[in-house]
Amino acid sequence: MPSPLEGNALFRGIYCWLAANKGNALQCPPDGPAFKDGWLPLGWEWLAYTIAALAIVMLVVNAFMVLATIYTYVERRLLGRFQSRLGPNRAGPFGLLQPIADAIKLLAKEDLVPAGADRWVFNLAPVVMVVPVILVLAVLPFGRHSFVADVNIGILYVVAVTSISTLAMFMAGFSSGNRYAMFGGMRAVAQLISYEIPVVLSIVGVLLLAGSLSLVSIVEAQRIPYILLQPLGFFVFMAGSSAEMNRSPFDLVEAESEIVSGYHTEYSGMKFGVFQLAEFGAVLTTSGIMATLFLKGWEGPVLPSHLWFLIKVFLFAFLFIWVRATLPRLRLDQVMAFAWKFLLPLSLINIFITAIEVLALDTTKLANLWLMAGINMAVAVLGIAAFSRFVRLGGKPRDITIEIPMASEAR
Amino acid sequence: MVQEMFFWLLAAVSVASALAVIRLHDLFRAALMLVVTFFTVAGLLILLNAEFLAVVQVLIYAGAISVLIIFAVLLTRDVEKGNRPNRLRVPALLASGLIGVFLVFVALQKEWPLLEDVLSKDSLARAEEVFTTTPQWLAGLLLREWVLPFEVASVLLLAAILGAIVLVRERHP
Numbered sequence: 001m002p003s004p005l006e007g008n009a010l011f012r013g014i015y016c017w018l019a020a021n022k023g024n025a026l027q028c029p030p031d032g033p034a035f036k037d038g039w040l041p042l043g044w045e046w047l048a049y050t051i052a053a054l055a056i057v058m059l060v061v062n063a064f065m066v067l068a069t070i071y072t073y074v075e076r077r078l079l080g081r082f083q084s085r086l087g088p089n090r091a092g093p094f095g096l097l098q099p100i101a102d103a104i105k106l107l108a109k110e111d112l113v114p115a116g117a118d119r120w121v122f123n124l125a126p127v128v129m130v131v132p133v134i135l136v137l138a139v140l141p142f143g144r145h146s147f148v149a150d151v152n153i154g155i156l157y158v159v160a161v162t163s164i165s166t167l168a169m170f171m172a173g174f175s176s177g178n179r180y181a182m183f184g185g186m187r188a189v190a191q192l193i194s195y196e197i198p199v200v201l202s203i204v205g206v207l208l209l210a211g212s213l214s215l216v217s218i219v220e221a222q223r224i225p226y227i228l229l230q231p232l233g234f235f236v237f238m239a240g241s242s243a244e245m246n247r248s249p250f251d252l253v254e255a256e257s258e259i260v261s262g263y264h265t266e267y268s269g270m271k272f273g274v275f276q277l278a279e280f281g282a283v284l285t286t287s288g289i290m291a292t293l294f295l296k297g298w299e300g301p302v303l304p305s306h307l308w309f310l311i312k313v314f315l316f317a318f319l320f321i322w323v324r325a326t327l328p329r330l331r332l333d334q335v336m337a338f339a340w341k342f343l344l345p346l347s348l349i350n351i352f353i354t355a356i357e358v359l360a361l362d363t364t365k366l367a368n369l370w371l372m373a374g375i376n377m378a379v380a381v382l383g384i385a386a387f388s389r390f391v392r393l394g395g396k397p398r399d400i401t402i403e404i405p406m407a408s409e410a411r
Numbered sequence: 412m413v414q415e416m417f418f419w420l421l422a423a424v425s426v427a428s429a430l431a432v433i434r435l436h437d438l439f440r441a442a443l444m445l446v447v448t449f450f451t452v453a454g455l456l457i458l459l460n461a462e463f464l465a466v467v468q469v470l471i472y473a474g475a476i477s478v479l480i481i482f483a484v485l486l487t488r489d490v491e492k493g494n495r496p497n498r499l500r501v502p503a504l505l506a507s508g509l510i511g512v513f514l515v516f517v518a519l520q521k522e523w524p525l526l527e528d529v530l531s532k533d534s535l536a537r538a539e540e541v542f543t544t545t546p547q548w549l550a551g552l553l554l555r556e557w558v559l560p561f562e563v564a565s566v567l568l569l570a571a572i573l574g575a576i577v578l579v580r581e582r583h584p
Contacts, residue, residue: 118437118439121443152462153466153545156470160466160470163469166478167473167474167477174481193475213546
């Protein structure tokens with residue numbers, strides 16, 4: 001891993017503000033007359049290093065939390081608009097204080113643990129749920145030269161870390177000692193394991209084009225946004241990741257009409273709040289990854305790079321809300337069939353075509369990239385059309401005849 | 412110094428959680444402790460600069476194998492008190508001890524070409540290059556040099572999947 005002092009402008013800024021000195025002019029070169037000595041004396045660079053690292057982590061995690069609360073408000077208001085109702089509009093101007101009211105309400109509620117629950121696992125599950133969502137932020141470049149760490153296996157790290165949330169949902173469902181929670185946990189595991197495969201395979205196309213696993217390098221490698229070069233990959237990634245986040249139309253993990261509220265049925269108070277935070281936060285991190293992989297991440301004209309990143313994140317978040325408000329919930333067998341019969345073949349086709357194109361065409365030329373974009377668009381439209389025409393998802397419900405002996409006959 | 416501290420911390424947690432896997436009576440908790448062990452092993456791999464292996468460890472063992480194990484746990488009859496020692500204690504100790512001795516023996520006996528290469532040139536820059544480009548190295552080895560065994564392994568896995576489907580498929584009357 002390269003030293004964070006190279007390339008990471010935010011880290012270097014804090015580090016040099018604290019420890020700039022004549023002794024380490026190599027790391028913090030004095031540029032201009034405004035150059036001032038840092039706060040710390042010579043020989044205390046390690047402290048500056050630690051403080052800078054902690055400061056960045058604090059900044060990113062707290063910004064993420066604030067954005068997640070804002071996002072809950074945005075989602076509820078927009079869902080209201082989509083469903084021809086008002087949405088939360090009582091607390092504060094336009095209901096802007098609703099997230100704060102929600103948080104206070106959740107904190108004030110009684111924290112119940114069911115008698116039949118496995119106490120330790122029950123209490124641990126919300127933590128295990130929220131940790132992967134925050135860990136993903138570590139490799140996400142959120143602006144020009146701004147990231148927590150540039151890991152050279154970034155996207156693989158994201159995939160690995162997000163796979164832990166399967167375990168958290170199952171822990172919550174199993175330890176609750178409640179059948180509905182158990183069903184929710186089982187459904188979650190089945191669904192998440194199935195959708196992980198198309199999601200990971202849809203990223204491979206991007207990796208073939210970028211030639212790197214590091215998210216920072218992937219942003220820099222995009223000469224035209226990969227959403228144009230990888231429309232099929234984008235479609236599979238979007239559908240698959242909305243299934244991984246248990247959002248409608250794949251929300252039968254917490255289908256209210258069937259299994260109360262799934263794996264977090266028994267949770268109350270702030271533990272429930274942590275689950276909600278993890279779910280809403282996952283939308284933001286997934287949108288961030290989508291912006292990074294498919295829409296040039298933080299790059300954009302005129303506006304500052306951090307703002308561009310936020311705009312793109314909320315663009316994709318809006319897309320997720322739109323899909324949630326529009327599509328009805330699928331049946332369980334349809335969800336499974338959609339992963340295995342529809343998304344998986346499409347992602348394999350995408351890898352195959354992209355690999356051939358990368359081999360046959362010189363990807364350093366811009367004209368070739370546009371040619372690729374044209375071919376891939378056509379393949380995406382044809383593939384989706386063909387698969388939705390010829391693949392039957394789920395099929396008809398089977399006839400089941402149950403013979404119930406009548407009381408009169410049984411005698 | 413800091414690295415050593417982290418090593419001992421991770422090693423202690425790893426051994427403790429591995430012992431807990433054996434000692435806990437609740438099978439579900441034992442499986443969760445196994446996940447903790449997997450994570451600490453991933454941490455040790457990061458200390459060795461093998462980030463790629465660490466991530467793969469988390470992805471495959473903590474993310475997938477543990478879920479498989481938990482499913483298997485659910486199929487057992489008595490989850491809460493199922494993890495009891497039985498008569499196979501001594502043979503199990505012997506078998507695992509033999510495997511451990513064998514692994515240490517192989518690790519010490521095998522000449523690791525990459526390591527020799529790095530040590531002989533005695534250049535940190537070269538070592539760093541090797542460590543920062545592990546995925547490329549592995550990709551080159553798997554998809555160029557050893558592509559045939561790699562593909563044969565995937566065909567074997569495909570056969571296993573097909574076999575599983577054939578076994579559990581319901582027969583239509």
